[in-house]
Amino acid sequence: MNQPEIQVGIMAEPTIQFELKGNYQLPDGCSGIKFSVEIRGEDLWLTDESGHTQKANEFKFGSKSSDASFLLKDVTIGINFHWEQKQDQEFRGSLKLIIEDGKVRGVNVVPLEEYLRSVISSEMSATSSPELLKAHAVISRSWLMAQIVKSKKIETEQTNYQATIETADERIRWYDREDHTLFDVCADDHCQRYQGITKIISDKANEAIDATFGEFLMYDNNICDARFSKCCGGVSENFENAWEPVYHPYLSKIVDSEEAATTCVDLRREDEAEHWIRTSPNAFCNTTDQQVLSQVLPDFDQKTQDFYRWQVSYSQTELSTLIHERTGIDFGDIISMEAISRGHSGRIIKLKITGSACTKIIGKELEIRRALSTSHLYSSAFVIDHLDIENGVPQKFVLTGAGWGHGVGLCQIGAAVMGEKGYSYQEILQHYFRDSELVKQY
Template sequence: MRIIIFLLLFFVNFSSFCIDSLFLEKIYSHKANFAYSRAEKELLLLQNKNDEVLLLEGTIFYLKGESRKALTSFKKIKNKDWRMYLYLGLVYEDLGKKDKALSFYLKTLSLRRISIASYRIAKIFFYNQNYKKAKEYFKKTIDIDSSIRLAYYYLGKCLLYLGDYKNAYYFLSKAVNFYPHCKKIIQDLKYVKNLLGEKFFVQRRKEEEERRKKKKIPFPEKIKGYFPWVRIKILEKKEIVFKCGDKFSIITPSRIIEGKKNRFYRLRLEKTGCFLYEEKLQKKVELPLKIKSKAPFYILDVVYGKRKFWHKSTDTIFRGELMVFLSGNQLLLVNQLSLEEYLYGVVPAEIPSFAPPEALKAQAVVARTIVLRKLEKTKDKLFDFDKDIFQVYRGLNAETSSCRKAVDKTRGEVILYEGKPVEAFYHSNCGGCLRSDVFGRRDYLYSEYEDVLPKKKLSFSYRDKEIWFKTFPEDAFSSAGKNFRWQRIYDEEDFKLAFGKSIKELEKINILSEGECGYKEKIKIEFKNKKDTVEGELNIRNYFDHLKSSAFLIELKYKNNHPHLLILWGAGFGHGAGLSQEGAIRMAELGYSYKEILNHYYKNIKIEKLY
């Protein structure tokens, strides 16, 4: 009899568990599609309200615009964690209780480096005109996640109000580069420029000219041996300014012009042709031309990462030769050098030079493989690669001894699959999930496997995704990296600045297609007077204010039946296929060799020396 009672109780409990699991998946599905009222109705049918259900219930109430109900649900949670504290901060801020909101945001930060918490703290201080504290927390936000571009704008505003016009100019200039069409940001920068006055900029230019004149160009030893050559697009504009650390020759179709060391020369495209200027001397030159020397070249104003959070204009030193072509109404500057010397400037630009040697070696092999695979397709073009597309090349400026050693110790080594170089995709952080579908499936890439050893296949139901994007699975190699998880939050003011529209005009966001690991492939965004359909991983990232990845969860918070906040919960940095750089660093720290690292991220491969 006892056995029968036990079996009946087990059956009842198991049935209840199964029913609750089915209902939970349905509720998460409604939440993902912003059907909060339907989710609320389904919640009433759940028989067991554990902490997970209470957190979900409170979140749905908050997003629906019922913060008092949300508060009741959150307070019932027994095992409190950073997620509950963060939502309590959001709830209290929504209810106008800023002091309580601040205390819960601070509690969140004491447990996890969550950018939503630091950003909302900064905004509360900003609106309260406590610009000193606001500055502190906008800086903290950038430290947590340097891709949050609006934080640079608000930091610039804080510095403006605090009277630090020089640094305000620096951050507002960055903001204008990020948002070149935002009139408000442009006006703020113009206002700061007027406060600084013309004398400031005249003095600044003088100091810059003096620094450039004094710049000493290193004379590195050239590596010996035969290596493939690569041609890298450096810039494309009307004027190129350069100097060389030794005498040099400009070889045109009809003549050779000798140049002097450590003097600045300008190549300028004008209506009547291309002209070479040395101080006041002027010579007309034919294109294309080649510039050769035993020493490297120093090029002014090379722009990296246009519109991205790492956007920067910098003076850069390049090994090898320079070539100049006419490209439409611009001059195209190309740097030609050996593949191995090119890698000297790529590896430290792509992975921290202080990373363990085995991680640096893995990066060197991957970068070399990418080049050798693509060189076959670029023979008839003016250049093989752009300096910051596919992989970033920063020339001699970036070189370090640790990265040169990694390149030298793996010289000629590439990743092969069935005898051919693979498309050796890599990215900063996979967010814990490896994918194979980003550029069409490849047999040597892992498909929805967790970044652990031994590998585990992952599931991505609606419930799984909610948990995945809002937790930090610590067994993944990539979890040690700062790009493992990220968040964004946009209030009404932020949305207007970043997207150029009122958030109240936003009517619907539909995920039309989703790939492996929760990466969005196609999204439809509907506004009152406009509909945008965005397709492709990079396009989606750029549309949503240049996100770290297209693997994210969307939450829309309503107030008075209108969208009030946009919240994004994301994973990883990059496309998620192939080598995860932050994962590779962690593996190297744990003692894995570079070949073991590469075999973890690419399957059924061979690593062979081609030269």
């Protein structure tokens, strides 16, 4: 296996403006370094700085040297998050411009390891321990290639991939990246945050990439679909409880502590889940060490200290309005919310919402989190107190929860603690991805 080139979808707008820096192969008939591309009818129209225009359904500006780069103007980052904004971004590699859903889509074609240097610098702090960065380099590399393999399989088999199951009684939905069909991954948090060389690639990130160059997590001769989240809450979740119903042995329950072998909780049971969530058991990710947290959390997240165990309260009006707006379903007054099934981490897979107007079960975990928050609830590992009941209708709801994110695979805060405790990146990966192997593929 040689190092592959990957295609990263950076932005999609009616018009894209960009500037070349360095040696590029230009489309025939155009010149200069500043260009704009827009949609007219069903074609792309390229205009160079001399005013010359030409049309095609695709344009490619091929990089002819390793230090060549291009600058894209007004790239939207943080899509659908409270900090969404536009910024100019710079990328190494080639630029491909295609049509996607009536817009110009800018795609960066770049060697995998070059892509990873940016991802690790964007996802992780430069203060991170070397072993945490190495572990993250391996899982980011593995996750990406596993997605590419999966997409090609779906395309080859012409599978009618379904991510939503809806009946009169249930709405079960999961969110992954199968909607990207014209490129391998996007550049935003939906896949992995990628900002090219817009920000300085940290020396530590470069060292982590070089130290693990070409290394993948493997299981049964296949590249692992290596997932990660901020905080598992003490126990990690099975893949099939967050996404499609496929069991991956290396993405199954682990207890996030050194005493894992002697911990025998079954958080699928409501009584054990309730006790676990309402207490604060020992775990790698149960930490308030600011030095550790700063390795994983961006500045705007570091104010959050209650991610291991957290609490959210809603009035009846707040909750009924929120659920209606977020799901499009008018439940009327919310009478009760009940966990119908939980995963191994205590995360709710199916939540039954009983209202005065209708009753419906929703899932999986991200659908539940989206229904109960204006952005994303920390996790779906929570228990519910129905309080101040008047004529059978609660006037207040308190959600007490555990963890931050889906909880599948590597727990970033737990891994950061392990790095500080002296665990090697190989030991960190073996802890979170049971029975996987570390294999150098190129």
